[in-house]
Amino acid sequence: MSEKVLMKGNEAIAEGAILAGCRHFFGYPITPQNEIPEYMSRRMPEVGGVFLQAESEVAGGNMVYGAACAGARVMTTSSSPGISLMQEAISYMAGAELPCVLVNIVRGGPGLGGIQGAQSDYFQATKGGGHGDYRLIVLAPSSVQELMDLTIEAFDLADIYRNPVMILGDAILGQMMEPVVLRERSKINLPPKTWATIGAKGRPKNIISSLRLDPGELEKHNLALQEKYKRITDEQVRYTTYMASDAETLLVAYGTSARVAQAAIDMARERGLKAGLFRPVSLWPFPYDDLKTIALGSRRVLTVEMSHGQMIEDVRLAILGGRPIHFYCRTGGMTPTPREVLNEIERIVEEGI
Amino acid sequence: MRQVFGRPKSLTDAPTHYCPGCSHGIIHRLIAEVIDELDVRENTVGIAPVGCGVLAYDYFDCDFVEASHGRAPAVATGIKRTVPDSVVFCYQGDGDLASIGAAEIIHAATRGEKITVVFVNNATYGMTGGQMAPTTLLGQKTTTSPRGRDAGSAGYPIRVAELLSSLSGVAYISRVSVTSPANVIKAKRALKEAFKVQINKKGFSLVEFLSTCPINWGMSPLEAMKWVDEKMSVYYPLGDYTQVPEVSR
Numbered sequence: 001m002s003e004k005v006l007m008k009g010n011e012a013i014a015e016g017a018i019l020a021g022c023r024h025f026f027g028y029p030i031t032p033q034n035e036i037p038e039y040m041s042r043r044m045p046e047v048g049g050v051f052l053q054a055e056s057e058v059a060g061g062n063m064v065y066g067a068a069c070a071g072a073r074v075m076t077t078s079s080s081p082g083i084s085l086m087q088e089a090i091s092y093m094a095g096a097e098l099p100c101v102l103v104n105i106v107r108g109g110p111g112l113g114g115i116q117g118a119q120s121d122y123f124q125a126t127k128g129g130g131h132g133d134y135r136l137i138v139l140a141p142s143s144v145q146e147l148m149d150l151t152i153e154a155f156d157l158a159d160i161y162r163n164p165v166m167i168l169g170d171a172i173l174g175q176m177m178e179p180v181v182l183r184e185r186s187k188i189n190l191p192p193k194t195w196a197t198i199g200a201k202g203r204p205k206n207i208i209s210s211l212r213l214d215p216g217e218l219e220k221h222n223l224a225l226q227e228k229y230k231r232i233t234d235e236q237v238r239y240t241t242y243m244a245s246d247a248e249t250l251l252v253a254y255g256t257s258a259r260v261a262q263a264a265i266d267m268a269r270e271r272g273l274k275a276g277l278f279r280p281v282s283l284w285p286f287p288y289d290d291l292k293t294i295a296l297g298s299r300r301v302l303t304v305e306m307s308h309g310q311m312i313e314d315v316r317l318a319i320l321g322g323r324p325i326h327f328y329c330r331t332g333g334m335t336p337t338p339r340e341v342l343n344e345i346e347r348i349v350e351e352g353i
Numbered sequence: 354m355r356q357v358f359g360r361p362k363s364l365t366d367a368p369t370h371y372c373p374g375c376s377h378g379i380i381h382r383l384i385a386e387v388i389d390e391l392d393v394r395e396n397t398v399g400i401a402p403v404g405c406g407v408l409a410y411d412y413f414d415c416d417f418v419e420a421s422h423g424r425a426p427a428v429a430t431g432i433k434r435t436v437p438d439s440v441v442f443c444y445q446g447d448g449d450l451a452s453i454g455a456a457e458i459i460h461a462a463t464r465g466e467k468i469t470v471v472f473v474n475n476a477t478y479g480m481t482g483g484q485m486a487p488t489t490l491l492g493q494k495t496t497t498s499p500r501g502r503d504a505g506s507a508g509y510p511i512r513v514a515e516l517l518s519s520l521s522g523v524a525y526i527s528r529v530s531v532t533s534p535a536n537v538i539k540a541k542r543a544l545k546e547a548f549k550v551q552i553n554k555k556g557f558s559l560v561e562f563l564s565t566c567p568i569n570w571g572m573s574p575l576e577a578m579k580w581v582d583e584k585m586s587v588y589y590p591l592g593d594y595t596q597v598p599e600v601s602r
Contacts, residue, residue: 024435050434054427055460062424062457066431069418070398070439074431092421197416198436201395207410209401209419 004181009144010035010077010174013103013167014043016151017075020185022101023049024074026063028056028082031115032171033105036077057082061089068098069208071196073155077103079171080121081112083129090164091130095210097225099158101151102136103167105174108333116333117171117256122310125168126284133222135229137165137236138283140254144178150281152185159190161232168283170306172256172335229285238281239290243269247276249345250298250323252291252315254280256335257304264341275345283311288318295319300348302326304341306334324353361385363394365414374574376564377405379531380473380540381412384442387545388415391552397440398432400425404446405479423454426461429468440551442469448478451487451511458517465522465556469547472513475564476585483569487511490588495569510588514561518594524556526594530563530586532578543593563589 007015014036017025025040037053044051050067054060060076067074078086083104093100104125108118125138137157141147147169154165197206212218242262244250249268253261258279268275278294280287295301301323303312312327319325328344330336360366363385371377388394394415401409403422410417420428425443433441450458450472461468477495478484484497488510492501502510514528525547529540540562547558563585565577572580 024431026431052430052434055456059424059427059430059457059460062421062427063431063434065420065424066400066418066428066433067435068431069428070432070435072431072435074435088421089424096419197398197418197432199396199398199439200414200416205414205416207417207419209410209417211407211419 004179006177007144007180008035008175008177009147009169010105011039012144012148012180013077013151013169014039015182016148017101017155018043018047019182020073020152020155022073022075022155023047024067024072025050025076026052026054026060026067026074027076027078028054028060030079030082032107032174033077033079033103035174036103057085058088061086064100065089065093065098068093068100069197071193071198075101075103077105079105079107080109083121083124087130090136091132091134092210093164094130094134094136095132096208097162098164098208099162100164101154101158101167102164103151103169106168106170108331114333115171117173117306117335118331118333119170119255119257119306120310120331121168122283122307125166126286134225135232135284137161137163137232138168139165139238140168140281140283141173142255142258142279144173144176145180147173148180149183156188156190157236161228163228163232168255170256171333233285236282237285237287237290239287240279240281241294242277242279244276244278244294245297246274248274248299249302249349250276250278250295250300251302251304251341252278252280252311253304254283254311257306260336260338261304261341263338264345267338267342268345273345273349280311286314286318288314291315291318292320292322295323298323300324300326300353302328302344302348304336305329306336307331326353361389363388363414365412367411369412370408371405372568374565374567374577375405376475376531376562377473379537380471380562380564381409383537383541383544384471385413386541387548390545391548393440393548393552396438397442398436400429400441400443402443402445402449404449406444406446406473407480409444423449423452424457425449426454426457426466426468426470430461430464430466433466433468440548442471442548444471445473446479447472447474447476447486447488451513459520462517462557462559463520463522465524467551467554467556469551470559471544472559472561473564474513474561474589475566476510477566477569479566479569483566488513490584512589514559514589514594517559522557523559523595525550525558526561528561528563528589528591528594530581530591532581561589563591
């Protein structure tokens, strides 16, 4: 299986999930990700899976919780306002250490916002979102191929770490079409789900709960979670670079912004300006150390986002004043153009900062 | 010596945290007896609510999941759709089911999810200290209706069994109480029927228990039982509510 097919980003996520062995999908319609539930409603019965349209994102998230309790490879997808409604279930799943894959095809906010692509849910995805001290593994694809590949991998990561994994896309990635190679999933050994609640036949009962009324117990549980998060931080940092080795101006961007940034870098290079790109793929764990090393090899950093400065806080934490950090953004569903980003590169180079 | 009475296999020996005179203990026992008699313990997954029943997983000896407030039917849906041959039951109170979880219960029922819901209606929020519930009777005093529930500002108590019985996905609904040995026997019969309906994959089933909360009602256990018979059972009549004709299902 290595044929190349033209696919919409949203469909690539759906088919990627099928390839990964996901057989349970629960979701509620919301633009701009409706192709995913539509695709799943068609596809799941073909592969003997379950598609269920929930009555709300609140219920959908909790159906995912239930299916994950029963050991299913399970996914839900939504867009910003719907993801806000799912935060209850997400916090519970993080607390109960349940594997699942969540997809946020981000649209502009706050509130009902709009339906065009944005990156304004970075804080929600990487810094919590729901209540309590927890982390999601957050992966940020920037092409249709990567939407599929990272979705496939997300299921394994979820099972390995018993943790929810979020794919953070946006309306542009979800709606664009690109050629995709459908790849067989590389088989890895996954831990057996001996904890699943499927009936206590031949064993003591299993209980899945995020409740620990004894504060000492709850602290212990939180410490164990933190240990797990440390392990994920050690093992799952991902990023790519583009012409970064000799870059004097290092752009930092993810997802759609990274594509724009890359085009701007090509234009800058044509003009003799040494620009390069650092693209975090794992937004949590964020590649602090690698970004620092590469940024210190440049003269200045320019963070490009489709939000009013969310990832930039992690960029600052990585570089800790080691280099000047500039910022360019368009928001509300507007996308920066390569020309705008090039202008910004030229401006900061000219000003010598 | 022949043993004629003992703890059901599906109950653990953990002492419950329930208050004296509260009906949760009786209801737990009835569920455990039914699970034993149907011989489905090793096949059963229970869903605990948020409310007084939150620790139910300590008392039942079967797989258990603790759900967020009101979402037990959604969690049950996820489990049942993953393991269709399991027996899945939700244990929910009136705040959990009829207030914050109103959407989840209605849609699980209308989808005909093959789950059984044990709905414990004690007309108050027991665990949080006796606030007004969606099922609090008119005139009933609670900590958030100190002058008695007033329909003008707080609306009317919800009759869950009647409400859900209009939905085509429902296969069995009954309202019972446990105020007398006769009522306990009827309640167990209803509960068993509800589990059987699920096992036979007929659709959604629910048993509403009129239950006591002597502490928050400010009554003795005996007065509380009397109040269920004389007040609650009037507004919430006991009996079967499965009126949906087979033809429409």
